[in-house]
Amino acid sequence: MPRFFVAASNLFGGVAYISGRDAEHIKVLRIRHGELFTVCDGKGTDYVCRLKSADAKGAEAEILETSPSRGEPSVFCTVFSAFSKGEKAESIIQKAVELGASRFVFFPSERCVSRPDEASAAKKCVRWQKISEEAAKQSGRGIIPDVMVVMSFEKAIQEAAKADMPLFFYEADTEYTIKQALLSRSEYSTVSIVTGPEGGFEPDEVLSAKSKGMLITSMGSRILRCETAPLCALSAVMYHTDNL
Amino acid sequence: MPRFFVAASNLFGGVAYISGRDAEHIKVLRIRHGELFTVCDGKGTDYVCRLKSADAKGAEAEILETSPSRGEPSVFCTVFSAFSKGEKAESIIQKAVELGASRFVFFPSERCVSRPDEASAAKKCVRWQKISEEAAKQSGRGIIPDVMVVMSFEKAIQEAAKADMPLFFYEADTEYTIKQALLSRSEYSTVSIVTGPEGGFEPDEVLSAKSKGMLITSMGSRILRCETAPLCALSAVMYHTDNL
Numbered sequence: 001m002p003r004f005f006v007a008a009s010n011l012f013g014g015v016a017y018i019s020g021r022d023a024e025h026i027k028v029l030r031i032r033h034g035e036l037f038t039v040c041d042g043k044g045t046d047y048v049c050r051l052k053s054a055d056a057k058g059a060e061a062e063i064l065e066t067s068p069s070r071g072e073p074s075v076f077c078t079v080f081s082a083f084s085k086g087e088k089a090e091s092i093i094q095k096a097v098e099l100g101a102s103r104f105v106f107f108p109s110e111r112c113v114s115r116p117d118e119a120s121a122a123k124k125c126v127r128w129q130k131i132s133e134e135a136a137k138q139s140g141r142g143i144i145p146d147v148m149v150v151m152s153f154e155k156a157i158q159e160a161a162k163a164d165m166p167l168f169f170y171e172a173d174t175e176y177t178i179k180q181a182l183l184s185r186s187e188y189s190t191v192s193i194v195t196g197p198e199g200g201f202e203p204d205e206v207l208s209a210k211s212k213g214m215l216i217t218s219m220g221s222r223i224l225r226c227e228t229a230p231l232c233a234l235s236a237v238m239y240h241t242d243n244l
Numbered sequence: 245m246p247r248f249f250v251a252a253s254n255l256f257g258g259v260a261y262i263s264g265r266d267a268e269h270i271k272v273l274r275i276r277h278g279e280l281f282t283v284c285d286g287k288g289t290d291y292v293c294r295l296k297s298a299d300a301k302g303a304e305a306e307i308l309e310t311s312p313s314r315g316e317p318s319v320f321c322t323v324f325s326a327f328s329k330g331e332k333a334e335s336i337i338q339k340a341v342e343l344g345a346s347r348f349v350f351f352p353s354e355r356c357v358s359r360p361d362e363a364s365a366a367k368k369c370v371r372w373q374k375i376s377e378e379a380a381k382q383s384g385r386g387i388i389p390d391v392m393v394v395m396s397f398e399k400a401i402q403e404a405a406k407a408d409m410p411l412f413f414y415e416a417d418t419e420y421t422i423k424q425a426l427l428s429r430s431e432y433s434t435v436s437i438v439t440g441p442e443g444g445f446e447p448d449e450v451l452s453a454k455s456k457g458m459l460i461t462s463m464g465s466r467i468l469r470c471e472t473a474p475l476c477a478l479s480a481v482m483y484h485t486d487n488l
Contacts, residue, residue: 070465095472100464139466178488220344220488221314222383228339231472235479236488244422244464244480 001048002029002037003137005144011041011063016049019058026051026059037061044069044142069142073100073243076190079230080160082109082197083116088227089124090131097135097145099234100243101193104132104147107156111199121149153205157194161212164188165237168214169195169229170206178233181217182240191237195229245292246273246281247381249388255285255307260293263302270295270303281305288313288386313386317344317487320434323474324404326353326441327360332471337372341379341389343478344487345437348376348391351400355443365393397449401438405456408432409481412458413439413473414450422477425461426484435481439473 004025010017016039018026031037031051039047039061046069049061079101081092093104106128108115116124128147136144150156160166165188167181194214201209210216219232238244248269254261260283262270275281275295283291283305290313293305323345325336337348350372352359360368372391380388394400404410409432411425438458445453454460463476482488 071467095469095475098466098468098472099476100466139468141466177486179483179486220482222342222344222385223315224342224383225339228342228475231339231475232343232479232482232488235476236483238464238476239423239480239483242421242423244476 002031003140004037004039005042005133005137006039008041008043011039011047014063015052016047016061016063017058018061023054023058026054036064039063040069040142042142042144044072046070046142069140071140072142073102073238073241075188075237075241075243076102077234077237078103078105078160078163078190078192079234080105080107080156080192080194081230082107082195082226083112083114084197084226085114089128091227092230093128093131093147094135095231096234097132097141098139099231100238101234102143102145104128104145105156105159106147106149107153108151109153109197109205110202112197113199114197118151121151125149154208157209157212157214160192160194161214163190163192165191166214167191167193167217167233168206168209169193169219169233170216171200171219171223176215176217178217178219178236179240181215182237184215193230193233193237195233196226198226246270246275247384248281248283249286249377249381250283252285252287255283255291258307259296260291260305260307261302262305267298267302270298280308283307284313284386286386286388288316290314290386313384315384316386317346317482317485319432319481319485319487320346321478321481322347322349322404322407322434322436323478324349324351324400324436324438325474326351326439326470327356327358328441328470329358333368333372334375335471336474337375337391338379339475340478341376341385342383343475344482345478346387346389348372348389349400349403350391350393351397352395353397353441353449354446356441357443358441362395365395369393398452401453401456401458404436404438405458407434407436409435410458411435411437411461411477412450412453413437413463413477414460415444415463415467420459420461422461422463422480423484425459426481428459437474437477437481439477440470442470
C-alpha cells in the first residue's frame with residue numbers, strides 16, 4: 001500500500017489532510033476516490049486511509065484504522081558515521097533506515113579525506129534528510145530518522161556516549177566482540193554505533209572515546225569498508241534485540 | 245600489509261612465486277626488496293613474505309611465517325540472489341565478501357525485471373568474479389568466493405536446499421524469524437541465504453522452496469531492498485555463529 005508521512009496536526013476529526021509533494025504523489029500514483037493508502041504521523045502511528053477527494057490544493061482522506069507502525073524497532077539506534085568520500089553517506093542512510101536506524105550523526109575525524117565546511121555540510125544534510133524520508137517511506141518506518149552533522153569528533157562522541165549501549169568500532173581491537181558488548185548490559189533502549197572513515201580512527205581518537213565511556217568494540221577479523229561497517233553493526237544489534 | 249592471492253602450486257621450498265597482474269601490482273605499490281606482504285593460497289592459509297626480487301617476469305619472496313587466514317568464518321555461507329537491475333549484484337558481492345560469504349549463486353525468478361540470457365550472464369559472471377577477488381583481498385579473506393550463475397529458479401533451490409541451514413527469505417511471512425530458524429538446529433557448517441528480486445518472490449516459488457526443504461523465514465517488519473536483504477541476513481548469521 002502507498003505510504004505517506006503527514007504532520008500530526010494534519011490528522012484530525014477522522015480525516016487526513018495531505019498537501020504539497022505528497023498530494024502530487026497521490027496524483028502520480030493515480031490513487032482514486034475510495035482507494036486505500038497508509039498515512040504515518042512520523043511519530044510511530046500508522047493510519048489506514050480511504051481517499052475522499054483530491055484537487056490541485058491537496059487531498060483529503062477518511063481515517064479507517066489506527067495502529068502502531070510495525071516498522072519501528074524497540075531500540076533507538078543512532079548511527080554516528082565519520083565523513084566519507086563520494087556517495088557513501090547516501091548509501092549508509094538509505095540502507096540503515098531500512099535496517100532500523102532512528103538517527104544519523106555525521107562528523108569529521110582525523111583521517112577523513114572528505115572534510116566539508118559548515119556550509120557545505122549543511123547543504124549535504126538537506127539532501128541526506130530527503131534520502132532518509134524516501135527510505136522511511138519505502139521500508140515502512142513509523143518515523144523519518146533525523147540526519148545531523150556536527151563539526152567536531154569530540155561533540156559526536158559526547159552525544160554518542162549518552163546511549164545506554166555506546167558502541168565504538170575500531171578494527172585494530174579484536175579482543176572485545178560486539179556480542180560481548182551487547183551481552184554486557186541487560187537492558188538498553190538507546191544504542192550508539194560509531195564507525196570511522198576510509199582510513200579508520202587514529203589511536204588517540206580511540207583513547208578519547210574510551211575515556212568518555214564508549215565501549216571499544218571489534219567487528220570481527222575481516223576488514224569492512226566504511227559504508228559496510230555501520231550496516232553490519234546495525235544488523236547485529238537488531239538481531240540481538242529481536243528486531244529482525 | 246598488502247595482500248595477494250597465489251595458486252598453491254606457486255608456493256614451494258619456502259619461496260612464493262608471483263606473476264601476472266599481482267607482480268605488476270607489487271610494482272605499482274612500490275614494494276621494495278626486504279619489505280613484507282601477505283600471500284594467501286586461496287585455501288585458507290596466509291604466508292607472510294619478504295620480497296627477494298622483482299622484475300618484468302615476476303617476483304620472488306621468502307616465506308617467513310604460515311598461519312590460517314584470520315578472515316575465514318567457521319560457517320560456509322552461500323548467498324543465492326535473484327537477478328536484479330543495474331549494479332546491485334556488484335554491490336551485494338563486494339559487501340557480502342567482506343561480511344564473510346563464501347559463494348554466490350545468481351538465478352532468475354518470476355518477478356525479475358533483469359533476465360540476462362546465458363551468454364550475457366556468463367559475461368557478467370566473469371566481472372562479478374573479479375569483484376569477489378578484489379573484495380577478498382581488501383577485506384583479508386583466506387579464499388576467493390566463487391560466483392556462479394544458474395539459469396533456473398529450481399536449480400538454485402535444489403542447490404540451496406543442500407545446506408545444513410537452508411534459509412529462504414520471504415517478506416510476506418513474518419511469523420518465523422531468522423533467530424527461530426538459526427536456533428532450530430544445533431550444529432551447521434553450511435548456510436544458504438536465498439533472497440528475491442526487486443518485486444519479491446511469487447507465492448508459488450515460496451511453496452516450491454518449502455517443498456524442497458527450505459526454511460521460509462522473515463527478516464522482520466521492515467521492507468528491505470533486494471541488495472540490503474542478503475547483507476542483513478549474512479550479518480545476523482555471522483553474529484549468531486560468533487563470526488563477528
